[in-house]
Amino acid sequence: MQNALAFAPPPPPSEATERLRAEVRAFVAAELADRTPQQRAASWSGRDRAFSRKMGERGWIGMTWPRQYGGHERSALERYVVLEEMLAAGAPVGYHWVADRQSGPNLLRNGTEEQRAAILPRIAAGECSFCIGMSEPDSGSDLAAARTRAQRVQGGWLVNGTKVWTSGAHEADYMILFCRTEAKSDTDRHAGASQFLVDMTKARGAGMTVSPIIDMRGEHHFNEVAIQDLFLPEDAILGREGDGWKQVTGELAYERSGPDRFLSSFTLLAEAVRALGPDAPERAAVALGRLTSHIIALRRLSRSVAGMLQAGEDPALQAALVKDLGNVLEQETVEVIRLVADVEPEDEAAEVLPSVLAHLVLTAPSFSLRGGTREILRGMIARGLGLR
Amino acid sequence: MSDQLADSAERLFASQVSKTVLQAADGGHWPAALWAAVEDTGYTAALLPEESGGFGASAAEAFGLVRVAAAHAAPIPLAETMLAGWLLARAGLPVPAGILTVAPVRRGPLALSGTGQGDAWHLAGTAARVPWGRQAAAIAVVAEGPEGPMVACVPAGSFAVAEGRSVANEPRDALTFDGPVTAGRSPISPEQLRAAGASLRTAQMAGALSRILAVCVAYVQTRVQFGRPIGKFQAIQQNMAVLAGQAAAAGAAADLAADAFAAGLDPFVVGAAKARAGEAASIVAGLAHQVHGAIGFTQEYELHHLTRRLWAWRDEFGNEAEWNALVGRGALAAGADGLWAKITDTMVTDAMITGAMITDAA
Numbered sequence: 120m121q122n123a124l125a126f127a128p129p130p131p132p133s134e135a136t137e138r139l140r141a142e143v144r145a146f147v148a149a150e151l152a153d154r155t156p157q158q159r160a161a162s163w164s165g166r167d168r169a170f171s172r173k174m175g176e177r178g179w180i181g182m183t184w185p186r187q188y189g190g191h192e193r194s195a196l197e198r199y200v201v202l203e204e205m206l207a208a209g210a211p212v213g214y215h216w217v218a219d220r221q222s223g224p225n226l227l228r229n230g231t232e233e234q235r236a237a238i239l240p241r242i243a244a245g246e247c248s249f250c251i252g253m254s255e256p257d258s259g260s261d262l263a264a265a266r267t268r269a270q271r272v273q274g275g276w277l278v279n280g281t282k283v284w285t286s287g288a289h290e291a292d293y294m295i296l297f298c299r300t301e302a303k304s305d306t307d308r309h310a311g312a313s314q315f316l317v318d319m320t321k322a323r324g325a326g327m328t329v330s331p332i333i334d335m336r337g338e339h340h341f342n343e344v345a346i347q348d349l350f351l352p353e354d355a356i357l358g359r360e361g362d363g364w365k366q367v368t369g370e371l372a373y374e375r376s377g378p379d380r381f382l383s384s385f386t387l388l389a390e391a392v393r394a395l396g397p398d399a400p401e402r403a404a405v406a407l408g409r410l411t412s413h414i415i416a417l418r419r420l421s422r423s424v425a426g427m428l429q430a431g432e433d434p435a436l437q438a439a440l441v442k443d444l445g446n447v448l449e450q451e452t453v454e455v456i457r458l459v460a461d462v463e464p465e466d467e468a469a470e471v472l473p474s475v476l477a478h479l480v481l482t483a484p485s486f487s488l489r490g491g492t493r494e495i496l497r498g499m500i501a502r503g504l505g506l507r
Numbered sequence: 508m509s510d511q512l513a514d515s516a517e518r519l520f521a522s523q524v525s526k527t528v529l530q531a532a533d534g535g536h537w538p539a540a541l542w543a544a545v546e547d548t549g550y551t552a553a554l555l556p557e558e559s560g561g562f563g564a565s566a567a568e569a570f571g572l573v574r575v576a577a578a579h580a581a582p583i584p585l586a587e588t589m590l591a592g593w594l595l596a597r598a599g600l601p602v603p604a605g606i607l608t609v610a611p612v613r614r615g616p617l618a619l620s621g622t623g624q625g626d627a628w629h630l631a632g633t634a635a636r637v638p639w640g641r642q643a644a645a646i647a648v649v650a651e652g653p654e655g656p657m658v659a660c661v662p663a664g665s666f667a668v669a670e671g672r673s674v675a676n677e678p679r680d681a682l683t684f685d686g687p688v689t690a691g692r693s694p695i696s697p698e699q700l701r702a703a704g705a706s707l708r709t710a711q712m713a714g715a716l717s718r719i720l721a722v723c724v725a726y727v728q729t730r731v732q733f734g735r736p737i738g739k740f741q742a743i744q745q746n747m748a749v750l751a752g753q754a755a756a757a758g759a760a761a762d763l764a765a766d767a768f769a770a771g772l773d774p775f776v777v778g779a780a781k782a783r784a785g786e787a788a789s790i791v792a793g794l795a796h797q798v799h800g801a802i803g804f805t806q807e808y809e810l811h812h813l814t815r816r817l818w819a820w821r822d823e824f825g826n827e828a829e830w831n832a833l834v835g836r837g838a839l840a841a842g843a844d845g846l847w848a849k850i851t852d853t854m855v856t857d858a859m860i861t862g863a864m865i866t867d868a869a
Contacts, residue, residue: 124751126758132854140851207847385847393843399835405828408835409786411846412779415853419759422854437755444752497748504724504747506738 123503124436129422130196130429140200146177147208156471159209159386160478163379164340166290167211168245174205174212175245180219183429184227189240195429199422203378209386217287218242218249220377221370222295225314229358229366234316238293250291252282252298252317252344253367259284260495263308263364267298267346269315275352276300276315278326282344286489288329289342291319297367300360312363315355322349336466336481368435374490376424376438381417381445383486384452387479388414391456394472403459410455413448417441436503439496446487453479509568516572519548520579529812532582533676537642542583542606545576551585552602554593559602570710570765577714580812582677584608584639586707591647594700598658598691605644610634610682611697612704612823619652619659619690627687628652630659636823640680641668648684649693649700656697659690673819675812702772704824705781706764712784712820713761715813716754719795722810723750727798743798750794753787760784763853775837776853778830785821785830792817 150173151159158165174180182198184190205212223242226235241247258264267280280298288294294317301311323329326349331339358366388410395403421441427434457464457476464477487493501507523541532538545551553569555561564572573586584606591607611617617632630648640646646666648659661684669681695703727738727747737743760780767776792814796803803810821827841849 124755126755128762144848203851204847389843389846392839392841392846395839397836397839397842399839401832404835404839405832406835407838408778408831408833409782409827411834411838411850412782412831413756414850415763415776415779416756416759416783418850418854419763420755423759440752440755443748444756494745497745498741500748500751501738501744504720504751506724506727506744506747 123505124440124500126420126423126434126437127427127430127432129419130194130426132196136194136196136200139197140204142177143179143201143204144208147204147210151208151210154209154211156209156386156390157467157474157478158211160475161211161213162206162209162383162386163212163216164482165209165211166213166287168214170211171214171245171248173245174215175243180215180245181223181239181243184223184239184243188227188235189243191243195425196422199378199425203382203418206378206382207385213287214248214290215242215245216379217251218247218293220379221373222249222251222293224373225295225357225366225370226316228369229314229362230316231354233354234357238316241292247293248287248291250285250287250294250319252285252288252294252296254282254284256281256283260492262297262367263312265297265299265312267296269298269300269313269351271300272350275350275355278315278346278349278351280346282346283332284341285329285344286341288319288344289331289339293317294319294322294344295357297363300363309364311361312367313360314357314363314366315351316357317349317351317355326350334482334485336478369433371491372424372428372433372435372438374438375442375496376421376428376434378418378421380442380490381414381421381448384449384479384483385414387456387475388452390472390475391460394460394462399459406455406459410448410452413444417445417448420444436500439491439499439503442490443487443493443496443500446493449486450483453483512564512568513571513575515548516550516575519544520576520581524579524581526809529580529582529809530806533812535676538582541581545581545583545585546605550576551588551607552592554589555596555602559592559596566769567762567765570707570761570768573707573710574714574717574761577711577816578718580715580718580809580816582675582812584642586711587638587643590703590707591643591645593703594647594649594658594693594695595660595691597695598693600658600660600689600691603645603660603662606639606642608637608639608643608646609700609704610637610640610646610648611700612636612638614697614701617648617650617684617697619650619657619688622653623690628657628659628690630661630684630686630688630690633681633683635681636671636673636679637682638673638823639678640682641670641678646682648688649695649697651697652690652692654692656693656695657690658693658695659688661688673815675815675819677816677819679819698774699772701824702774702777703768705830706768706772706777708820708824709757709764709777709780709784710761712788712817713754713757715817715820716757716784716787716791719791719810719813720751720754722813723747723795723798726803730800737798746794746798750791750798753790753794757784757787757791760787773853774833775849778825778833778837779853781825782827782830782834785827788817788821 269276466477468474587608764780
């Protein structure tokens with residue numbers, strides 16, 4: 120293995136992590152007893168404010184953050200246990216997911232004391248949702264082509280531009296907005312960008328118009344966000360002016376390495392196991408076993424990245440590898456199960472497997488798009504190999 | 508693996524496994540000098556307890572040595588000798604010096620009969636495709652005895668050999684036994700030997716895959732077409748990224764296999780590891796040849812020493828279909844509501860490894 124892509128041995132489970140695992144299992148068994156497989160199939164796209172608040176009460180959001188910001192100073196591995204148990208149970212964690220995964224850590228690293236003190240405790244309490252304002256109509260994978268512009272005005276900034284595919288912008292309390300603060304440079308595409316912390320409760324309707332974009336399954340997750348003369352106060356800037364690119368790439372290892380990158384189809388696998396039963400034909404056993412083997416190997420890689428993050432390393436390349444392998448698995452799961460279970464997908468069907476299958480058939484294409492397309496990730500990995 | 512052990516193994520194999528050695532072995536010559544150098548280091552005893560001649564290496568360290576050897580395509584039975592010694596030691600039998608190997612690798616009828624009282628045990632049957640059977644000083648054979656599994660130590664000269672070879676031109680011989688043998692009760696059943704062998708093959712595949720990645724990276728950076736190194740083309744870069752991902756997955760599988768070996772060879776974990784690494788081997792071998800073009804297909808170039816071994820190892824001690832079926836049966840038996848717990852239980856703790864070691868000693 121090339122050094123740039125080496126995976127450190129994952130920290131081994133301890134008594135503490137396994138005790139925590141048992142607690143989380145008992146919690147989800149009680150809290151989610153009535154959650155149907157169809158609902159569980161939404162994985163971390165499922166949103167439930169009340170559930171997030173209960174997780175916050177348990178101390179399961181912002182777990183690794185300092186106590187002074189509402190965190191619980193637990194290990195990355197303990198946090199990992201909570202994440203994977205929630206995902207395996209199909210828990211509706213979407214309301215706080217982005218804030219816990221990447222916006223909170225970004226604030227911790229780059230935010231001012233005031234920003235941290237004001238927002239992190241609310242995230243940790245499960246009372247604060249974030250969205251990410253990155254993509255634009257002419258800037259998808261090519262983030263550096265973003266044109267949304269913040270210009271200095273008296274007492275702050277005036278922002279103009281359009282963001283798209285912004286998941287949860289209609290409900291989020293905050294957006295971390297990536298935009299230009301200087302005109303484009305011909306020599307350095309990554310210069311002159313900054314991140315802003317936008318209070319969505321104030322911005323919506325006051326310079327910001329959030330319009331739904333309905334996905335092909337008929338659901339409203341993402342949005343178009345039109346920004347016209349939106350005023351942001353001086354203290355809305357996140358981190359240093361001009362450091363936007365560095366800060367946004369610093370989020371990537373957090374965004375890409377977690378169990379949310381290979382467990383999006385887990386409910387489908389579990390329901391296929393239920394439907395096929397212990398006497399499933401041999402070819403089904405082989406096929407389901409293969410998917411399970413992949414999960415077991417990926418889980419080890421993903422936990423390794425969690426350990427590397429805890430050790431202060433920057434495993435962005437390893438994270439890209441985990442996400443790429445994980446997304447392939449999530450999508451293959453759909454194809455494998457439709458063949459061995461021989462069911463037709465039917466969204467909202469009364470029967471569980473056709474309905475869960477339809478959910479995944481209609482959402483799986485997004486798995487290798489969201490959070491960095493397969494092609495972009497593979498390009499990053501190639502760069503890590505020294506090819507670019 | 509401790510860095511020191513890994514570094515010295517890397518130095519040894521890098522200096523000893525030359526192109527000449529590989530080509531001679533490919534032509535059927537036993538690499539005596541290489542084997543002697545490896546035996547001198549004591550690596551062949553890495554899985555033995557200290558009282559049987561081991562040097563106190565952990566299973567992870569022993570597996571690390573196997574990975575390094577495989578990364579150099581070392582054409583010697585290091586994994587087999589380690590494994591045979593481990594089997595014999597576990598059965599309380601002395602571990603002979605020299606080349607050792609194990610049987611069965613493929614399932615087949617091998618039976619031990621007799622009482623072991625006064626007279627020796629009698630071993631009968633044929634073991635197909637035994638690695639380096641013709642060279643071995645002794646074979647550690649796991650067979651069902653009248654009262655459970657046993658290990659027999661069968662010295663060279665006491666069995667018939669029908670020579671065969673792997674696709675990498677390593678010896679894979681059919682051995683026919685029909686005679687008296689020394690045997691001891693074994694805590695390791697034939698199925699557990701299959702898992703132990705699979706776990707070592709997993710480590711070997713991971714080693715070879717890491718080396719193939721390095722060979723491919725070097726090649727695409729130097730081979731120029733259309734005026735630039737081919738690694739500058741996105742099509743090649745995408746293939747290389749897939750290759751790196753598969754190599755990483757196989758590395759994780761090998762780590763899982765090493766932990767499982769130390770913790771009592773849970774077939775669910777070993778099976779997942781062997782199947783995952785085997786799949787990675789198939790994908791990587793294909794991509795490695797694709798990015799190399801015709802040169803990678805030649806006898807002269809080093810790639811085939813690695814890829815041909817992968818094509819042998821992925822089938823031995825159970826292929827992907829066999830192990831995935833076992834994993835799948837485990838998943839189906841756990842049921843929809845027990846599946847996740849079955850998966851999380853595959854992570855071995857240090858305490859489990861220590862526990863297994865204590866059981867070993869008892």
